[in-house]
Amino acid sequence: xxxxxxxxxxxxxxxxxxxxxxxxxxxxxxxxLEKGVPGGQxxxxxxxxxxxGFPDGIAPFELMEKFRQQAEKFGAEFKxxxxxxxxxxxxxxxxxxxxxxxxxxxxxxxxxxxxxxLGVKGEAELTGKGVSYCATCDGxxxxxxxxxxxxxxxxxxxxALFLTKFAQKVYLVHRRDKLRxxxxxxxxxxxxxxIEIIWNAFVTEIVGQxxxxxIRLLDRQTQKESEIPLDGLFISIGMDPNTAFVQxxxxxxxxxxxxxxxxxxxxxxxxxxxxxxxxxxxxxxxxAVGSGVAAALAVEEFLSHLx
Ligand code: NAP
Numbered sequence: 001x002x003x004x005x006x007x008x009x010x011x012x013x014x015x016x017x018x019x020x021x022x023x024x025x026x027x028x029x030x031x032x033l034e035k036g037v038p039g040g041q042x043x044x045x046x047x048x049x050x051x052x053g054f055p056d057g058i059a060p061f062e063l064m065e066k067f068r069q070q071a072e073k074f075g076a077e078f079k080x081x082x083x084x085x086x087x088x089x090x091x092x093x094x095x096x097x098x099x100x101x102x103x104x105x106x107x108x109x110x111x112x113x114x115x116x117x118l119g120v121k122g123e124a125e126l127t128g129k130g131v132s133y134c135a136t137c138d139g140x141x142x143x144x145x146x147x148x149x150x151x152x153x154x155x156x157x158x159x160a161l162f163l164t165k166f167a168q169k170v171y172l173v174h175r176r177d178k179l180r181x182x183x184x185x186x187x188x189x190x191x192x193x194x195i196e197i198i199w200n201a202f203v204t205e206i207v208g209q210x211x212x213x214x215i216r217l218l219d220r221q222t223q224k225e226s227e228i229p230l231d232g233l234f235i236s237i238g239m240d241p242n243t244a245f246v247q248x249x250x251x252x253x254x255x256x257x258x259x260x261x262x263x264x265x266x267x268x269x270x271x272x273x274x275x276x277x278x279x280x281x282x283x284x285x286x287x288a289v290g291s292g293v294a295a296a297l298a299v300e301e302f303l304s305h306l307x
Pocket of ligand 1: 175181
C-alpha cells in the first residue's frame with residue numbers, strides 16, 4: 001500500500017528543504033524523502049560565510065538543521081528512503097523507494113549532484129580541513145596561503161583564477177599535458193603569474209594530521225614522486241548529478257542534469273526539479289534555496305489549478 005501526499009520532495013539538501021518550508025506553509029501534505037542525513041553536499045564544507053543573514057558565518061550542519069526544523073515546524077514529514085523509480089498513476093505519481101512506495105499529485109526532485117572524488121588516501125579525512133570541492137565557497141579562507149587545484153576542465157581553470165584573488169600561489173595539477181578547458185580560460189591561466197601548472201601529475205595521497213599539510217604527486221611520464229606543501233587543495237574534476245533513477249523517464253541535458261523551464265517544470269507534468277540537480281542552478285546554497293522556493297510556488301500554482 002502506498003502512502004498518499006499532495007507533494008513529495010525527493011532530497012533534503014538546501015533546495016529540497018526550502019521547498020518543504022514553502023509547501024508546509026501552503027498547508028500541503030508534504031513528504032520529504034532523503035537517503036541519508038539532511039543537508040546534502042554543503043555538509044562537505046566546514047564553514048559557510050556567503051549565505052545571507054549570517055555575517056559571522058555558520059557551520060553547514062547547523063544551517064541545514066535549522067532548515068529542517070523550519071520545514072518540520074510547518075508540517076513537512078520526513079522519511080529516510082532512497083528512491084529507485086517514479087511511475088505514473090491515474091492522478092499523479094508513485095515514488096518507489098527501497099523502503100516503501102509513496103503517492104502524490106506533484107513531485108519535486110532536489111537530489112543534488114555530487115563532486116567527483118579523486119579516491120586517494122587522505123581525501124575523505126581532510127575534506128573540510130583544507131580540502132575543498134568549491135573555491136567560490138571556501139576560497140576566501142585562503143588569503144595569502146598556498147593552494148592547489150586539481151583538474152584541467154573549465155571549472156578547474158575558473159577556480160584557479162578565482163583563487164588568485166586570495167592565495168599568494170596557486171598550483172594547477174593536471175593529469176595530462178594539455179588542458180581541457182576553453183582557450184580563453186587557458187590564456188588567462190597561462191598569463192597569471194600566481195598560477196604554476198604541474199603537468200602530467202596524479203595526486204597519489206593527501207597528507208595531514210589535523211589539517212591538510214601536503215600532497216604527494218606521481219609524474220606519469222617519468223614515474224618520479226614529489227610532494228607539495230599546501231594550505232588548501234581544491235578538487236575540481238567534475239560533478240555528477242544524482243539522476244540515475246530518472247534516466248529515460250525525464251529529459252536530461254548532456255551532463256545528466258534535469259532540464260527545467262523557468263517554472264522549474266520538467267518534461268513531465270506535475271514533476272518539478274530544483275537545485276543542483278537541474279541545468280539552471282549555480283552550485284551555491286543561496287541559489288539552491290531560491291530554486292527550491294520557485295519550485296514550491298510553481299507546485300502550489302499547479303495543484304490549485306487541479307482543484
Ligand atoms: P570536465 O570538463 O569534465 O573536466 C574535468 C577535468 O578533471 C578534466 O580536465 C579531467 O582530466 C580531470 N579529471 C577527471 N577525473 C580526474 C581524476 N580522477 N583525476 C584527475 N583529474 C581528473 O568538468 P568541469 O571542468 O567541471 O566542467 C566543464 C564544463 O562543463 C564547464 O563549462 C561546466 O560549467 C560545464 N558543466 C559541467 C557539469 C558537470 O560536470 N556536471 C554540469 C554542467 C555544466 P582530462 O582532461 O584528462 O580528462
